[in-house]
Amino acid sequence: QVQLQETGPGLVKPSETLSLTCTLSGGSISGYYWSWLRQPPGKGLEWIGYISFSGSTDYNPSLKSRVSFSVDTSKNQFSLKLSSVTAADTAVYYCANQGGGSFDLWGRGTLVTVSS
Amino acid sequence: AIQLTQSPSSLSASVGDRVTITCRASQGISSDLAWYQQKVGRAPKLLIFDASSLENGVPSRFSGSGSGTDFTLTISSLQPDDFATYYCQQFKSYPLTFGGGTKVDIK
Numbered sequence: 001q002v003q004l005q006e007t008g009p010g011l012v013k014p015s016e017t018l019s020l021t022c023t024l025s026g027g028s029i030s031g032y033y034w035s036w037l038r039q040p041p042g043k044g045l046e047w048i049g050y051i052s053f054s055g056s057t058d059y060n061p062s063l064k065s066r067v068s069f070s071v072d073t074s075k076n077q078f079s080l081k082l083s084s085v086t087a088a089d090t091a092v093y094y095c096a097n098q099g100g101g102s103f104d105l106w107g108r109g110t111l112v113t114v115s116s
Numbered sequence: 117a118i119q120l121t122q123s124p125s126s127l128s129a130s131v132g133d134r135v136t137i138t139c140r141a142s143q144g145i146s147s148d149l150a151w152y153q154q155k156v157g158r159a160p161k162l163l164i165f166d167a168s169s170l171e172n173g174v175p176s177r178f179s180g181s182g183s184g185t186d187f188t189l190t191i192s193s194l195q196p197d198d199f200a201t202y203y204c205q206q207f208k209s210y211p212l213t214f215g216g217g218t219k220v221d222i223k
Contacts, residue, residue, distance in 0.1 A: 035212075044203065044214055044215075044216050044217050045160065045203060045205075045214040045217075046214070047211055047212040047213065047214070049211075058210055060211040061117075061211060062211070094159055094160075096159075100165065100166075100207075101148060101150070101165075101207025101212070102150035102162055102165040102205065102207060103150075103152075103160070103162060103205075104162045104165075104171065106159035106160060106161075107159065108158075108159055109159050
């Protein structure tokens with residue numbers, strides 16, 4: 001069964017960098033596009049950006065100055081870094097497979113709280 | 117960025133009801149639209165892609181229609197498992213964007 005799993009700290013201090021990793025099991029990361037999305041508590045979904053298996057990226061302009069992605073095909077992983085976080089970055093962060101533009105495979109999500 | 121406006125933002129319905137949710141795009145997006153179902157505490161689940169194609173394993177009571185700027189998600193006969201929040205998403209252009217969601221609860 002193909003699954004995605006987000007891992008990383010659940011609590012990040014303001015002004016620091018949020019770092020998350022997504023691991024794919026039961027399949028290969030190669031040949032596909034992988035996205036990060038987030039959802040503040042009680043609110044809607046926001047696409048953060050994607051990274052391809054070859055490392056090409058596209059970021060949401062609303063976060064572009066603070067976000068970076070990386071991929072490690074040998075570990076079937078891709079990662080997110082979001083710098084200079086504030087309380088507004090508190091959200092459930094999801095990784096997902098971006099197939100044909102829509103998201104057909106999602107991780108369970110991980111809540112990241114920004115607080116001192 | 118392309119904006120998606122969903123209506124209504126919430127609705128109350130009974131089991132067996134026919135439910136229709138609309139999504140309007142701020143500019144034409146052809147059929148580059150998907151619909152998702154999200155239950156509390158869970159990740160979204162893809163229901164419909166390319167505006168009207170049913171994702172594998174999704175019950176046939178779900179259907180999607182529309183093209184250009186106006187789209188519809190229909191649940192032909194609402195089941196207890198369908199009470200959730202529904203989102204539309206466009207993939208015509210980047211950044212990818214979502215509608216604000218429609219919460220369907222029990223009447």
